[in-house]
Amino acid sequence: xxxxxxxxxxxxxxxxxxxxxxxxxxxxxxxxxxxxxxxxxxxxxxxxxxxxxxxxxxxxxxxxxxxxxxxxxxxxxxxxxxxxxxxxxxxxxxxxxxxxxxxxxxxxxxxxxxxxxxx
Amino acid sequence: xxxxxxxxxxxxxxxxxxxxxxxxxxxxxxxxxxxxxxxxxxxxxxxxxxxxxxxxxxxxxxxxxxxxxxxxxxxxxxxxxxxxxxxxxxxxxxxxxxxxxxxxxxxxxxxxxxxxxxxxxxxxxxxxxxxxxxxxxxxxxxxxxxxxxxxxxxxxxxxxxxxxxxxx
Numbered sequence: 205x206x207x208x209x210x211x212x213x214x215x216x217x218x219x220x221x222x223x224x225x226x227x228x229x230x231x232x233x234x235x236x237x238x239x240x241x242x243x244x245x246x247x248x249x250x251x252x253x254x255x256x257x258x259x260x261x262x263x264x265x266x267x268x269x270x271x272x273x274x275x276x277x278x279x280x281x282x283x284x285x286x287x288x289x290x291x292x293x294x295x296x297x298x299x300x301x302x303x304x305x306x307x308x309x310x311x312x313x314x315x316x317x318x319x320x321x322x323x
Numbered sequence: 324x325x326x327x328x329x330x331x332x333x334x335x336x337x338x339x340x341x342x343x344x345x346x347x348x349x350x351x352x353x354x355x356x357x358x359x360x361x362x363x364x365x366x367x368x369x370x371x372x373x374x375x376x377x378x379x380x381x382x383x384x385x386x387x388x389x390x391x392x393x394x395x396x397x398x399x400x401x402x403x404x405x406x407x408x409x410x411x412x413x414x415x416x417x418x419x420x421x422x423x424x425x426x427x428x429x430x431x432x433x434x435x436x437x438x439x440x441x442x443x444x445x446x447x448x449x450x451x452x453x454x455x456x457x458x459x460x461x462x463x464x465x466x467x468x469x470x471x472x473x474x475x476x477x478x479x480x481x482x483x484x485x486x487x488x489x490x491x
Contacts, residue, residue, distance in 0.1 A: 211332040219340055223347075248365070252372055259376035259418050263383045285415070300414065300421035 240294070246275050247296040250315055251289045254280055255298055258287070258321055262306050267322035274316025281312040289315070363448065366491070370423075370450035374489040377417035377425070378452055381409070381435075381485065387457075393465040400463060403480055406434070407460040413437035419489065426488040434485070442490065449490040458483040 250272050257270040272280060278291040286299040309320045387403035406429065414437045419425050424440035426433070433439045442449065457480035471477035 212336045215332055215336055216339070219343075223343075245365070248369070252369060255418070256372055256376060259380065262418065263376070263379035265383075298420040301418045302413070302415040303418075 243291060243294050244296070246273075247278070247289045247291060247294060249273060250275060250278065250280065251287060251296045251298060254282075254287055254289065258282075258303060258306055258308065261321045261323050262303070265323045267320070269318050270321050271318045272313075272315050278315035279312060280315060282308050283311065291315075366448045367450065370448055370489045370491070371452070373419060373423060374450040374452045374487045377419050377427075377489070378454055378485060378487045380417050381412070381427070381487075382454065382456055385409075387459045387480075388462050389468075390462045390464055393463060393468055396465065398468070403457045403459050403463075405460050406458050406483075409434050410436055422491060424490050428486045430483055431486075442488065446490050449488060452487045454485045454487075456483055456485060457481070 254270070254272050257268065257272075260266065261268060275291060278289065281288045281290070282303060284304045285301060286297055287301070287303075288295055288297040290296075305323055307320075307322050309322075313319050382404050385405045385408055387400040387405050389398055389400050409429070412435050414421075414423075414425060417425075417427075417435070417438070419438070424442070425435075425438040426440055426442060427435045427438040459480050463479060467479055471479055
């Protein structure tokens, strides 16, 4: 008389392999997304910081030497109506703002570089 | 007894798998919720910063003006705002970017022609800032100013309330 043969262990192994495969694919996608999101968040932080510094100068009429947070291969470009922070193919922009009365020298600079902002 | 079958798999496996899937689902849901909250906080901070910046510009670009006799004494009219030109200001003047909406009031009435956007009921993130300030749209006389300093009847300024609402 034979004893019982259970497939539990085989089914569990198959399920574990499938789950592991799904998690690996998910992790790869997640890794790529996290890298992109981190870059976007960093650009957004630099944009807000630069915007805030220019806004303070515009409101209070002070002159300041401003240094933005540093980020590799990143530039900040300003003109009379916008601020753009870019790195590689990613960028963040605030447009439609009046910066005509504010002097930013130089108007385009690398992230982490000191610039003069005055009114 | 010869034809009696044994079990191939037990219910234990089904239960274990159900628990494993549930645990994984809860973990992913936690990550998703965490990411959403972070994004929400970032958006709210951005709106608050823009609202604060625009209110600073609004309250400081046109300070009250003092008559020559008062200016010559070295007085600066900080903390007092001349609102007579507010009506003609635009979003651009207040450094509110194109992608944002705004609604700005003084004493409950719209104060800026460029900021009368309609706020929809289901807007998820809104920054609201209220600031009290002193308003005076005429030149300030030295005699009136000194009367206030002396503790006499002071009618130089009108206390007013500015409210700035910013949303995407």
